[in-house]
Amino acid sequence: MRKIAIILATLLLTTTILVNGAAAEKILRIGIAKEPASLNPVFIHGVYGESVAGNIFDTLVSFKESAKEAAPLLAESWTISKDGKVYTFKLRKGIKFHNGDNFTASDVKFTLEAIMDEKNASPSAQFFKPVQTIETPDDFTVVITLTDPYAPFLLALGSHTAGIMPKAATMAMGMDKFDRAPIGTGPFKFAEWSPDDKIVLTKNNDYFVATPNIDKVIFRPIPKPETMAAELLSGGLDVGSELLPQDVSRMQEEGLSVKSVPGLTSRYLGFNAKRKPFSDLRFRQAVYHAIPFDQAIPGIFRNDGDRAYSWIPVGVLGDDVDYMKKHTLPYNPAQAKALFAELRNEGILPENFEFTIYSPQDPQRKKIATVVSTQLRQYGITVKVETPEWATLFPMLKAGQCDMYAMGWGSVPDPDRWTYKIFIPESNMNFSQYSDPMVTEALKKGRTISDPVLRAKLYQTAMRKALVEDYIHIPIAFLKTTIVTSTKVQGLDPSPQRYIHLVTAKRNVDIK
Known part of the structure; x- marks a missing residue:
């Protein structure tokens, strides 16, 4: 009897741990006004694709914390020649893509050349027209030479539409297939895309900036602001934006958190x-x-x-x-x-x-x-x-x-x-x-x-x-830019560009 009691107690404890573990999964549900047309950085146009992709992909430099000043990301440092034409980037070592491939300079060269390739008709191609050559002297150095000085070049490299893709995996899949199964180095991995319903991301436990606090992110396209407001009030969403002013006032009265920035x-x-x-x-x-x-x-x-x-x-x-x-x-x-x-x-x-x-x-x-x-x-x-x-x-x-x-x-x-x-x-x-x-x-x-x-x-x-x-x-x-969130959401602030940045050098959004 004593053995049976011990076994039952052990089973009960194991069940409790499993149940509590499942309940402890942190899921953040975000409403967006339109479904992205694409998640392949080469094809992305529009804030909705950029906002989702910004959590899957990393760029050479980051403007996530300061929209006016570039910070290191995949590039740990860079120099610009006196004539403004040559940019030399030193890349971080030891970074892996979500599929396990090592990140190297060849991936940077491949991505930027894919954006510039006329066959791909990338909406971002015009921002890279000044690029004359892209050289990779070694696996962790990228040298980009421009035909003329180009003042916004770092902004182009820091845009979510310049997220770095894995060369081998992308070539194996093809650009179109990669669009629906994107692989980056960012804080979240692509998991699922159900058209007109949801895009699901899961945390990247090996993210080099920080391990995300959130386990799963669900982006739900909800074109009608009235519907998004109802979902926020009912608890179906944790984050929403592009809402009607009267609904924002009502949700604030109901105790939801409202934040705005110019x-x-x-x-x-x-x-x-x-x-x-x-x-x-x-x-x-x-x-x-x-x-x-x-x-x-x-x-x-x-x-x-x-x-x-x-x-x-x-x-x-x-x-x-x-x-x-x-x-x-x-x-x-x-x-x-x-x-x-x-x-x-x-x-x-x-x-x-x-x-x-x-x-x-x-x-x-x-x-x-x-x-x-x-x-x-x-x-x-x-x-x-x-x-x-x-x-x-x-x-x-x-x-x-x-x-x-x-x-x-x-x-x-x-x-x-x-x-x-x-x-x-x-x-x-x-x-x-x-x-x-x-x-x-x-x-x-x-x-x-x-x-x-x-x-x-x-x-x-x-x-x-x-x-x-x-x-x-x-x-x-x-x-x-106004976002409305559940009071359970911590650390999320609105972006002037209406992006959703969940993990950066200074931020790691959580939900309690």
């Missing part, structure tokens, strides 16, 4: 520079005068956005807010009416003119488009608002098929990333088909010089021409 995300209206009457400066000025933006913006964004007057956010090099605000066109219905009448008299604006303004499906941009539609109706112009799926809208924008659109942008705190892709004629992100030689020259030159004063003047010149002379876009708002 963001690096904008909203704007764009005109097609190659289609009449949008191509006529007077039409763009008339639209600007016709809409009371100072009244409309607080109603749309509440406490989540501040009026924008330029493309470059406040605090970023080239910020020119005082000049741009002074030259922003005011709400002036009489002037709008006069300009529209002038265009009609010249036959540029047809009587009973109708057009479509496009926006993604998020409520804020749809509201911006709706305000435009409502206001222009007073001037005899009928505007239809359409909000197609992103997979449909994005190709239309790239092809220059949208006469007017409400869009957004988010990037790192360098003016090149806020301007080059949007205003350079050959960029497929130049949805307005805008082309101005002075703007193009200033933006291209801004990439090649390191003097911050001279760079700032170039970007100010470009933006003054594009925005307060040509009025090719109407800046609407810079958004704050």
Whole structure:
């Protein structure tokens, strides 16, 4: 009997340990507004893919703790030649990919060349156009030589779209298969992707920065902010963002944690520079005068956005807010009416003119488009608002098929990333088909010089021409980045770029 009792007690203790062990698994459930299109760094475009991939992959340098200053990551140190053309990186030793492969310089060379390879059509390829050669003198040294000095080069290397991939495994799988089974060196390993449902990551116990506190991360795409709010309130999610202002207030009252920082995300209206009457400066000025933006913006964004007057956010090099605000066109219905009448008299604006303004499906941009539609109706112009799926809208924008659109942008705190892709004629992100030689020259030159004063003047010149002379876009708002979390979540702060950084040199998110 005594032996039986001991055996039963041992079984009970073992069961208790197993049960407690299972219960102790730390799972963090994160809501994201859109499902990533890709997790292969070569193919990634957009913040949602970057946010997930930033936890799978590491980059040579890191901007996770400071968006303005590069810190060591896979590269433990680097030097830059006096002429700004040669970057020499010394790599960390002993790092392994999630599949067990050793990380070496050949993986860095392979990844960067894959981004640059025209066959892959990488959205990030344009940021590596200045690269002339990539050499690997040994397994832990990478030497990158540029054709010309390129001020934002470290930012390009620190972007989540430059996460280092294992050469052997990627070549064996192929780029497309790797997209759905990514392998990095980061704090979390890819485990599962159920389309339109979830992306699951598990902790990398061998992560060289720190062992993650979280055992499993589940990213759930939830496009409707009302649904995300309900999931947060019910406990179905631990972290959520891009929520409606009224829901954020309600969740704060319910005891959830709300954190905000000034963001690096904008909203704007764009005109097609190659289609009449949008191509006529007077039409763009008339639209600007016709809409009371100072009244409309607080109603749309509440406490989540501040009026924008330029493309470059406040605090970023080239910020020119005082000049741009002074030259922003005011709400002036009489002037709008006069300009529209002038265009009609010249036959540029047809009587009973109708057009479509496009926006993604998020409520804020749809509201911006709706305000435009409502206001222009007073001037005899009928505007239809359409909000197609992103997979449909994005190709239309790239092809220059949208006469007017409400869009957004988010990037790192360098003016090149806020301007080059949007205003350079050959960029497929130049949805307005805008082309101005002075703007193009200033933006291209801004990439090649390191003097911050001279760079700032170039970007100010470009933006003054594009925005307060040509009025090719109407800046609407810079958004704050707000996250709502369960009180169980510890150590997670919002990122200005809306990334979710779970493990860094200074942070290791936990859930109690």
